[in-house]
Amino acid sequence: MPIHALKAACSQCNLQELCLPLGLTEGEIQRLETLASTRRKLKRGHHLYRTGAPFEAIYAIKTGFFKTDVLMEDGRDQVTGFQMAGEILGMDGISLEAHSCNAVALEDSEVCIIPFAQLEQLSSEIRTLQRHFHKVMSREIVRDHGVMMLLGTMRAEERLAAFLLNLSQRFTARGYSSAEFHLRMTREEIGSYLGLKLETVSRAFSHFQDSGLIGVQQKHIRILDSAGLKAVLSRTSPPVAAIPIAAA
Amino acid sequence: MPIHALKAACSQCNLQELCLPLGLTEGEIQRLETLASTRRKLKRGHHLYRTGAPFEAIYAIKTGFFKTDVLMEDGRDQVTGFQMAGEILGMDGISLEAHSCNAVALEDSEVCIIPFAQLEQLSSEIRTLQRHFHKVMSREIVRDHGVMMLLGTMRAEERLAAFLLNLSQRFTARGYSSAEFHLRMTREEIGSYLGLKLETVSRAFSHFQDSGLIGVQQKHIRILDSAGLKAVLSRTSPPVAAIPIAAA
DNA sequence: CAACCCCTTTGATCTGTGTCAACGCCGTTT
């Protein structure tokens, strides 16, 4: 595994405001840079870490796209999240000092390695950093609650709409188009994340396309009617299958 | 269960090893006691906090039983967890400095209030405490991943079996019987947590009873065959049959 | 450039769970 000891150069990273707390002094940022000075590149398909691996560091995604998944003994698995540039990976490992999921690069990627012991040391000295780290962990908990609500209460098309809107919003926050993007994951991985089978995901895509909400071409997605997608989500009554306009 | 004293008296609390880090000196425990010296009693049905309330403290459950739930605009809601003595509530509020779920007492309960700003201060001074708090947050993340797996991949009876085994294990850790306990929540709340309707929960209970796995009488549960319950979980049923060694 | 493999789409059918409805139990109120 290629590890580059280039300066991480947080101070020049364009993901700063996603990754770092606001309000750090220049000196504080430099201390953080020293801490996170090691990077690691991963080819598509390679693991950043695996379940059971000893926990030593958390990772800030510099470029690329990841998924995390958990595996049950009987072989069933579940994608627990998709992570993109500026997001933090690895916090699952803190509790047992070993990772409890797998993190896999879905495209060629690069991460900044943040040794955890040193991060704790530094965050006990820099109040802003400590608070920020706690917020990042808490945000993960809140996000998970959102996924639980999605899995527990939403129907297939609602789940997919929520998923697309979430991706769109996160791409937007990174300066990419909110209306057009490239999916890095397969239908099966989307399905695993959403608690659906790949065929169901595919059908929902097709149905959204037929309804004029999105354009789909393999992994290329164009959001044509984001208000319409939001409407799919806030639909109050469970039934309301197909509107009887086009019966025959 | 005689537990009183106006002082929180962590040093005399029988939940210590669930709630506090091992290896604190006596002096450190005393500083923590000072911090968590306020308690709050809640009657069954009352809220410890509500979605949107400003975040100021986290709470250690001293006695009682809680649920947390999140609400969507359209009225759908989802129970995100059940918490019992020794567990920590409120970490959802850190990220946005406001709570993102409701916490409700399911029986008369008492919590220790831990003002968050002071906890951060103290944890920056006591390394063991800092590490412990990070582990508690991380454990919550790992737990949530488990729930996601449950909601995403398990069938109704598997979910209920996992739920019962989890409760049993947590009661055991608190010195209660692992085989016999009282459910504090309704079938509907169980269903919400497990992503099922209350009728499905009820049917699964009945089926487990008919199979001799458990005894059910309203909210009173007796686990008769915990190995059988575990077997429900690891059933490899839908696909997968013994695959003969392939073409020779 | 061609062959292959993986991914995706679509159709037909099956099934687990939701939905609707009725009734019974239990604790509480008056």
Added chain:
DNA sequence: AAACGGCGTTGACACAGATCAAAGGGGTTG
């Protein structure tokens, strides 16, 4: 003690999504 209301159980039926099956793209690899 009787009446009430919330909670739990059970049955009949409906439907969303799973499963099984087959065929069509696209990109990678030799």
